[in-house]
Amino acid sequence: MNNLFFSGAVFAGSLVAGFVGSLTGLGGGVVIVPLLTIAFGVNMRYAIGASLISVIATSSGAAAAYVREGYSNVRIGMLLEIATSIGALTGAAVAAFVPTAGLAILLGVVLFGSVFAPSHKEDVPEPEPADPESLGARIGLNASYPGPNGETPYRVRRLPLGFGLMGVAGLLSGLLGIGSGAVKVLALDLAMGLPFKVSTTTSNFMIGVTAAASAGVYLHRGYIDPGLAMPVTLGVAAGSLAGAKLLVTAPSRKLRMLFRGVILALAVEMIYNGWTGRI
């Protein structure tokens, strides 16, 4: 197919990915690379490059709203971003030496993980107060957020663990062109004990910065093709925007299940393709 048809088709696919991704909260980023490689036969390097740019666009667009509402903790985000960025730069640097088959398998595993990842349990009892002498407290990371009962203070715990997890999140982002939002939320919420809304919004703003770190490396290596990045980015951005506007009607469980099913199928496909050397 010629460029016009190709761009149109990729745009349409990215639109759907962004839309369903934002509705279900599972992210459109992880689906883009499998979509491009499996459905469009795009080489994995180009696919990862294009996906990375779309991740930045969606993250910057979404983060805008949350920063305004005072949920995200910029101090924690910035501190952890040191770990994430180093991870991202490392991942991007190493990616050139990893055969695409290996990346395909890794992405498949990550896709599996994103479907079965532990999610926040709303009814977890309040943990004992964090040690006031902890690293998090001494640096001044403890803060408050607009909770259901007004300004609610919270504390940061297990900072070193969070740092390590963020490094892994960055590594995955740099290697696979994904946002790693799930890992980041895991680190902020489960590991460091931040309130859920703070975790998700802080993660949102961090995703763009992390992706920008590896994007530079990818750009210089020629992984980012404008003809491909354009329909993907525009499609995902438009789709996510539409999904966010429609978020007033909560996504049905059926839609979530369907999307998870699709991701699982893609995960199997990616691992299979990588294993048999088709990618």
Next chain:
Amino acid sequence: MGSLLRTGVVLACGVMVAGAVLYLVRHGGERESYALFHGEPAALESIRGILREGRAGDARGIIQFGVLAIIATPVLRVAFAVYGFARQKQWLFVGISLTVLGLLAFGLFDRR
């Protein structure tokens, strides 16, 4: 601050759309193959090159400039944070944000 980010993304996308229109009008009938990886023309891999191509009116150069603008939005966000922390005299976090900015710059630094 929040609207700055969003405005940046919207503007960058606008540039991409402009470049896209040009690209599809001029090269829509051609067939670009993405099946094999062969890198990009050197001009589209460096910031200097992209600016040059974009200014010359090359369609892909204009799109790539939009891509560059997208990458720039989180970088600007961090730069803003440096300023914000400095105003609040939170020097530790000024240092932390500058470190992140340095890491970002390292990734974006033109290799040639």
